[in-house]
Amino acid sequence: MQGMMNGLVFRGDRTVEILQFPIPAPGPGQVLIQMKTAAICGSDLHTYRRPKAEFTDRAPWITGHEPAGIVAEVGPECHRIHVGDRVTIYHYLACGHCRYCLNGMYQWCLERRGLGQPNAAGPDADYMVVDERNCLSLPPELSFDDGAMIACIAGTAYASLRKLQVNGEDTVVVFGQGPVGLMNVIIAKAMGARIIGVDVMDERLQLGGVLGANMVLNPQQVPIVEAIRDVTGGLGADAACETSGSAIAQANLIDALRPGGKAVFVGFGAQGPSITVSSFIGKQLQLFGSFVMPIGYYWDLVEFIIEHQLSHKYQQMITHRFAITEGAEAFRVADSARAGKVVFSWE
Numbered sequence: 001m002q003g004m005m006n007g008l009v010f011r012g013d014r015t016v017e018i019l020q021f022p023i024p025a026p027g028p029g030q031v032l033i034q035m036k037t038a039a040i041c042g043s044d045l046h047t048y049r050r051p052k053a054e055f056t057d058r059a060p061w062i063t064g065h066e067p068a069g070i071v072a073e074v075g076p077e078c079h080r081i082h083v084g085d086r087v088t089i090y091h092y093l094a095c096g097h098c099r100y101c102l103n104g105m106y107q108w109c110l111e112r113r114g115l116g117q118p119n120a121a122g123p124d125a126d127y128m129v130v131d132e133r134n135c136l137s138l139p140p141e142l143s144f145d146d147g148a149m150i151a152c153i154a155g156t157a158y159a160s161l162r163k164l165q166v167n168g169e170d171t172v173v174v175f176g177q178g179p180v181g182l183m184n185v186i187i188a189k190a191m192g193a194r195i196i197g198v199d200v201m202d203e204r205l206q207l208g209g210v211l212g213a214n215m216v217l218n219p220q221q222v223p224i225v226e227a228i229r230d231v232t233g234g235l236g237a238d239a240a241c242e243t244s245g246s247a248i249a250q251a252n253l254i255d256a257l258r259p260g261g262k263a264v265f266v267g268f269g270a271q272g273p274s275i276t277v278s279s280f281i282g283k284q285l286q287l288f289g290s291f292v293m294p295i296g297y298y299w300d301l302v303e304f305i306i307e308h309q310l311s312h313k314y315q316q317m318i319t320h321r322f323a324i325t326e327g328a329e330a331f332r333v334a335d336s337a338r339a340g341k342v343v344f345s346w347e
């Protein structure tokens, strides 16, 4: 396909620019995606905030990693995906053959390239090229917005909660009510758990309540560990998810769990150490790290979203929708920590 397209690039110190790029051509085993939804992620914001000096000596690259769209063109040697297919994209490109790839863990492949990094153009653009193997077909029940959620945060939340094996007997505390935390609330609720949402921003706590948290707590207003013990018979919570990346939250999480409790850590960004090994030996806690879902969870997650009718909750989570040409404002809103999910939309 000939022509030019809009592409969003970071310039450092919270500035973005929309540049014109040639529409890329798919090579062997690759397809061209016409974007329909591309969502902004908390991890994009880490890059958005980096200083200008880190951007001056390198060519600008198109950012983002949460796409869904329509296949506009297929390159040679593509057999499964066709022009017109509605797809979401698994956001780590990988070799597809190594032991990690064969286990669905593309994010561990030694040849991995994450979309939106300098070596793999992301979806904050009218079009992008990706490997055919990264295209996941969207069933008719799911929208492009659902696809963009699955591309990152729904997959991340689902994979993290599978590690906790959450069920209807559990009280689960979700630290952080940003988009990933809200997604953990939605999915853990659908798994049957009773949910306590924790955040310091009242706008986000309110959204947590709307999306399924049975109770929300602001640690700036209540002593958080005592408050959690108070509502769990003095014992502490059965399980917890840490999505905020705050060192204080990480420490509170350990204290808020009951003996034998489980927790999963998803949020990056904590400055310095937060917990000590001796804090979880006596309580025999099980602590997990979780990062991106294995690609093999895709159909299980799709069925879970359809079965539990989560699409309308995802729509409630999307608080702001922008054209790609409004990229500066979109990132300003996402950076405010008051929004739910912020998306670029071509619909």
Ligand SMILES: [Zn+2]
Residues within 6 Å of the ligand: 040, 041, 042, 043, 065, 066, 152, 153
């Ligand atoms: Zn993401």
Ligand SMILES: [Zn+2]
Residues within 6 Å of the ligand: 094, 095, 096, 097, 098, 099, 100, 101, 109, 110, 111
């Ligand atoms: Zn590999």
